[in-house]
Amino acid sequence: MRRLAVVCLVLALTVGLFFLAGCGNKKADTKAGSVETITVWTNSTHSKDLVTQLVEEYNNGPGKEKGIKIEYTVHGGDYQKIMEMAVESDQAPDLLYVIGGKPKVASKGKLIPIAEMPGGEEFLEQYGDLSRNPKFSYDGKVYSVPFNLVTIKLVYNKDLFKEAGIVDENGEARPPKTWDEVREYAKKITAAGGGTKYGIAFPMRWGGYPEWTLIKPFISSVGHDIFNHKTGRYEFSDFKELLDWLLEIKKDKSYFPGPEGLDNDPARAYFSEGKVGMVFSASWDVGVFNDQFPAKIDWGVADIPVLDLNNRYREWMNAADFLCISTMAKKKDLNKVMEVYKWFHSDEFLVKMYENSKFIPYKEEIIQMATKKPDKKGWAEFSNIKNGYMAMSLPDNLISLEGPNYRQVFMQVWTGETTIEKGLADLDRRYNAALDAAIKQGVVNISLYKDEDFDIRL
Numbered sequence: 001m002r003r004l005a006v007v008c009l010v011l012a013l014t015v016g017l018f019f020l021a022g023c024g025n026k027k028a029d030t031k032a033g034s035v036e037t038i039t040v041w042t043n044s045t046h047s048k049d050l051v052t053q054l055v056e057e058y059n060n061g062p063g064k065e066k067g068i069k070i071e072y073t074v075h076g077g078d079y080q081k082i083m084e085m086a087v088e089s090d091q092a093p094d095l096l097y098v099i100g101g102k103p104k105v106a107s108k109g110k111l112i113p114i115a116e117m118p119g120g121e122e123f124l125e126q127y128g129d130l131s132r133n134p135k136f137s138y139d140g141k142v143y144s145v146p147f148n149l150v151t152i153k154l155v156y157n158k159d160l161f162k163e164a165g166i167v168d169e170n171g172e173a174r175p176p177k178t179w180d181e182v183r184e185y186a187k188k189i190t191a192a193g194g195g196t197k198y199g200i201a202f203p204m205r206w207g208g209y210p211e212w213t214l215i216k217p218f219i220s221s222v223g224h225d226i227f228n229h230k231t232g233r234y235e236f237s238d239f240k241e242l243l244d245w246l247l248e249i250k251k252d253k254s255y256f257p258g259p260e261g262l263d264n265d266p267a268r269a270y271f272s273e274g275k276v277g278m279v280f281s282a283s284w285d286v287g288v289f290n291d292q293f294p295a296k297i298d299w300g301v302a303d304i305p306v307l308d309l310n311n312r313y314r315e316w317m318n319a320a321d322f323l324c325i326s327t328m329a330k331k332k333d334l335n336k337v338m339e340v341y342k343w344f345h346s347d348e349f350l351v352k353m354y355e356n357s358k359f360i361p362y363k364e365e366i367i368q369m370a371t372k373k374p375d376k377k378g379w380a381e382f383s384n385i386k387n388g389y390m391a392m393s394l395p396d397n398l399i400s401l402e403g404p405n406y407r408q409v410f411m412q413v414w415t416g417e418t419t420i421e422k423g424l425a426d427l428d429r430r431y432n433a434a435l436d437a438a439i440k441q442g443v444v445n446i447s448l449y450k451d452e453d454f455d456i457r458l
Helices: 002-033 045-060 062-066 079-088 102-106 120-127 158-163 179-193 211-222 236-252 264-272 285-292 327-331 334-344 347-355 364-369 406-415 420-440
Strands: 036-042 068-074 148-157 198-200 276-282 299-302 315-320 388-390
Touching (some): 036 079, 045 062, 045 068, 062 334, 120 334, 148 211, 158 179, 179 198, 264 285
């Protein structure tokens, strides 16, 4: 009898342990299964370290509580090709930065409109009407939201300015205010450089040249981009004086040698080493000159020069987006995907970006929320947007252009293959012909790009 009792006790304990183990495994499985990994891709190399740190903090904090893990990947210079291949083969991440134009991706049904996400409509209310802005929408549906501002300034080497005698009454380096002064100062710096230092650098091998280093800075002098939003036409001919100026610089031989083979990274590295007096730079270059290629010189940031100080326009600045939502996210819990999307666009996240000199926030209120001033050299000047205007989108990515694009034609002008007048007139003719065709085919809705009240005069 006693032996039977012992056996029964052992059986009871065994069964109990079995059920406990089963319950324990079930709980663990439920917890493990509730963790959703949300994949995110960008090409933002300059903010990689900070964002990776914030993602890790999120994963170990709010993410763990909500059953969310963010997998954040930053691709390099080949990002556009990688992104396009992933989208085409349905291997895109859940959230991604779309480069090369959203209509191209959205029109193929590869993106989810934000309003169709859980809580999406409420989320969009804080941004006003973005449906008419091709930068953030396609076919009346919004696919991304404003995240940061990109500005352009003239960065100059104070040491070389002083060596060339370009100083004010206090002996401080005096940055140029006009395009004529840029040319004049470039000549002086090159002359004082003794064949080892040069006035200005043109990274003509870079894909962003001449858009970022010539055209956008020159908008302050002509009042519009290559596409004039007021008339709804391409007007390259208004940039004649810019190319006149460029060829004068060439004639002066006051530029860093070999611009045709000079990429942007080497150009910025040469500036940081003290071999170049001036470069036109975007706000992301603050990180470049402080971290990527730490400047060995004393450098400053100046407003964009103009042709005529009495007839100037606002400086170009672009409201950029950050992430879109891929249709691949439908395989995940969309509530959790939206949680991650909102976190990346939260005021708290943007404050961190601003405080660490990574991005200039789209909203002025973000700057006011900051508890510390960014300590990166040059950041305050690049963040000064009082004389800037919010650039509208161009229809470039939607038109089918025949013949060389404006980047190629600008190079032909530089090398003497064509004249300024012929080159610009040809660009006007071909770009507007392509635009008219795209409008006729219904590819371009010109009302999204034309604004008869467009006026950026200061």
